Amino acid sequence: MNMLKHTLAGAGIATLALACSAQVDEAWVARYNGGFSNRTHVPMALLLDSPGNACVAGSSQNAAGVYDYLILRYAPNGARFPVVRYSSSNALNCSVNDLALDQAGNAYVTGSGGTAKFATNGTLVWTASYAGNGIAVDSSGNTYVTGFSTNEYATVKLDPSGSNLWVQTYVSPGTFGAWSNASQRVAVDGAAGVFVAGWESYGPEFLCSGQPCRYARPSMLKYDSSGTCLWTNPYAGGFVWGQTKALIPDGQGGAYVAASSDYLEYLIASAGPDGGMRWSTDLAGRFSVTAMALARDGYLYSTGTGWFTAKLVCANGQDPWYTYQSQSGQGNAIAPDPAGCLYAAGSVPTGPNSADSALIRYDPANGNQLWTKRYDGPAHGDDGAVAMAIAPDGSIYVTGYSANTNGGSDIFVIKYVPAATIERRSDASMRVEFSGLPGQACGLEASTDLVSWATLGLVNADTNGVFQFDDTNAPFLPHRFYRWHYP
Numbered sequence: 120m121n122m123l124k125h126t127l128a129g130a131g132i133a134t135l136a137l138a139c140s141a142q143v144d145e146a147w148v149a150r151y152n153g154g155f156s157n158r159t160h161v162p163m164a165l166l167l168d169s170p171g172n173a174c175v176a177g178s179s180q181n182a183a184g185v186y187d188y189l190i191l192r193y194a195p196n197g198a199r200f201p202v203v204r205y206s207s208s209n210a211l212n213c214s215v216n217d218l219a220l221d222q223a224g225n226a227y228v229t230g231s232g233g234t235a236k237f238a239t240n241g242t243l244v245w246t247a248s249y250a251g252n253g254i255a256v257d258s259s260g261n262t263y264v265t266g267f268s269t270n271e272y273a274t275v276k277l278d279p280s281g282s283n284l285w286v287q288t289y290v291s292p293g294t295f296g297a298w299s300n301a302s303q304r305v306a307v308d309g310a311a312g313v314f315v316a317g318w319e320s321y322g323p324e325f326l327c328s329g330q331p332c333r334y335a336r337p338s339m340l341k342y343d344s345s346g347t348c349l350w351t352n353p354y355a356g357g358f359v360w361g362q363t364k365a366l367i368p369d370g371q372g373g374a375y376v377a378a379s380s381d382y383l384e385y386l387i388a389s390a391g392p393d394g395g396m397r398w399s400t401d402l403a404g405r406f407s408v409t410a411m412a413l414a415r416d417g418y419l420y421s422t423g424t425g426w427f428t429a430k431l432v433c434a435n436g437q438d439p440w441y442t443y444q445s446q447s448g449q450g451n452a453i454a455p456d457p458a459g460c461l462y463a464a465g466s467v468p469t470g471p472n473s474a475d476s477a478l479i480r481y482d483p484a485n486g487n488q489l490w491t492k493r494y495d496g497p498a499h500g501d502d503g504a505v506a507m508a509i510a511p512d513g514s515i516y517v518t519g520y521s522a523n524t525n526g527g528s529d530i531f532v533i534k535y536v537p538a539a540t541i542e543r544r545s546d547a548s549m550r551v552e553f554s555g556l557p558g559q560a561c562g563l564e565a566s567t568d569l570v571s572w573a574t575l576g577l578v579n580a581d582t583n584g585v586f587q588f589d590d591t592n593a594p595f596l597p598h599r600f601y602r603w604h605y606p
Contacts (some may be wrong), residue, residue: 142538143478143492143515146554147197150496153179153189153204156525160189162192162518163215163507165532168224168239171195176218176228177530179204186212190226190237193532195514196583198558201241207232216266219256227262229254234264236281240266245281250403252317253305253366258267265315272302274315276346285346291338291353293321298333299360304376307492308368311344314362316376319353335360335387337378340392350394355401358382365411365421369433373397377411377421387411387421389436398436403427406443406603410463414455418483422450422463427480440486448519452507456515458481464517466503467493476504476519478535494533496521501528536585541601547594550587551601557584565590566600578603 152160158180165175172192179189181204190203203226206213212351213232216345220226236244252266260279267273274287290300290375316339324331334432336357341349354376362379363386368374372392372568379385385408388399402408406427412420418439419431428450429441450465461481466474481487496502500522507517520528551563559580564572578586586603593599 135164139369143488143535144538144554146514146534146536148494149193149197149199150521150523150529151191151202151531152523152527152529153202154183155180155527156523156529157527158184159528160519160530161528162505162530163219164519165508165516166218166220167510167516168192168220168509169222170224171510172200172224173518173532173534174218174220174224174226175506175518175530176215176226176533178212178230180215181206181531183209185210186214188213188215188228188230188235189234189400189530190228190241191530191532192226192239192241193534195510195534197534198557200239203237203241205232205235205237205243207246216252217254219254219262221256222258223259223260227254227256229264234262234277236262247275247277247281249275252301252303253307255307255313257307257311258309260580263305263307263313266317269299269301271300272315272317272319272340272353274302274305274313274342276313281571287342287346287348289315289340289348289351291319291321291351294319294351298354298474299335301344303363304366306366306374308372308374309371310372312343312349312372313344314366314368314369314374315340315342316366316378318360318363321353334358335380336487337361337363337376337380337383339366339374339376339390341374342478352390352394352396354388354390354396355383355386357398364408367411367413375411375413375419375433377408379407379409379423384408385421385427385579387419387425387431387436388519389433400431400436400438402438402441403443409449409465410453412453412455414459414583416459420453420455420461420483422453422465426465426479428453428463428486430483430486442486442488448477450479451503451505452517454507454509455483456509456513457511458513462507462509462515464504464507465518466519467491469495473500474503476502476517476521476531478504478507478515478517492535494521496523496529496531498522502531544589546591549590549593549599551590552585552587553603554580554584554586559581559584561586561603563588563601563603566602567596567598569600572602
């Protein structure tokens, strides 16, 4: 008998419901390399569609070593939908930069191979030539793409069929001559506001190391639904080029933005409906911000290099807490769950050339780390999470890259679910619930002394991999322990 390590305790009539919300188990792990195991396959983004399927977009090398767009979609039970591979050119790399989903679950990607829309079954709906950095979709199915120019902020609005509605460009008035301006992120709010953020050069040219140079700084702007520019804002001074890491509308006509460069390492700012800065903060000079999330309780959460993770008050930018790790590694994604728990995903080092993917849960009240779940791939090489999403039921989906035994890297997707629970029912029976694989059979046993075990019977997991058993004998016993095994 292959007995699992899970043993649960319930305290009879008074009952002790196991505190399980602080722990998660792996429900399933999926890996993908398309049969090209000696090639590189890297995810870029992960979003959940309305039925709860996990949609992953990334870049995947084919047999010729050229990158294709890749879209993977997994049902909550781990079943994979048809794989989407797309290339606008068989000879050029097509690397994904961003992903968006509409309310029907259609997937939109943009990157070096242009912009494309795919139906939920993987069928290509339309393509557009805009090779963007960022993409967003509004509630009417209109698509916004930005970043298809290196000389100006360039943003296009496409209707649901992929036809142009408008194209707008912007060059900072502080830019003199032919110099770089590039938009990097786009986001839309419920009031049809379109926010664009990126980096712009400014000021007169000067020589540095014998080469022409100019200062660069982050900036953002807002359009209305017709493409009229409502305001522009270079929201911080700077010296060197950087990256906009996150752009989130605040629901009140303004937006939050996170950016990073060698000069502005961990910059987070808030712009009001009129574009004026409500606050900005550079939290950590030696760490870089990589991700930001907006919680429903009036706080922003961010993470970055060194696992520098912080909580900010939306109203004023004050930080009730921040925490970091002294070793290398970094958080690449952060999200609160529906219950207010806080999670970040990224990588933690295991050696000079290796790392594990990591999912860390924080106490949102004080920033204390409550636990870390690691994933070490079969090659025990370089693994790291790059994106995550949390479902309304508290399930956590994480995607990342993982070295394989043939010298390439696979894309992995992991679903984490709340750990096993015991719940006292209204009739005083005990409900035991834990996770496995869909349709899997499992033997359940019970004991009052951890010595003698009575067989309760076989339990079959449902289509989502959840085992559930109601013990109607529990009310007649002073306490009860449970364990399960695979027959």
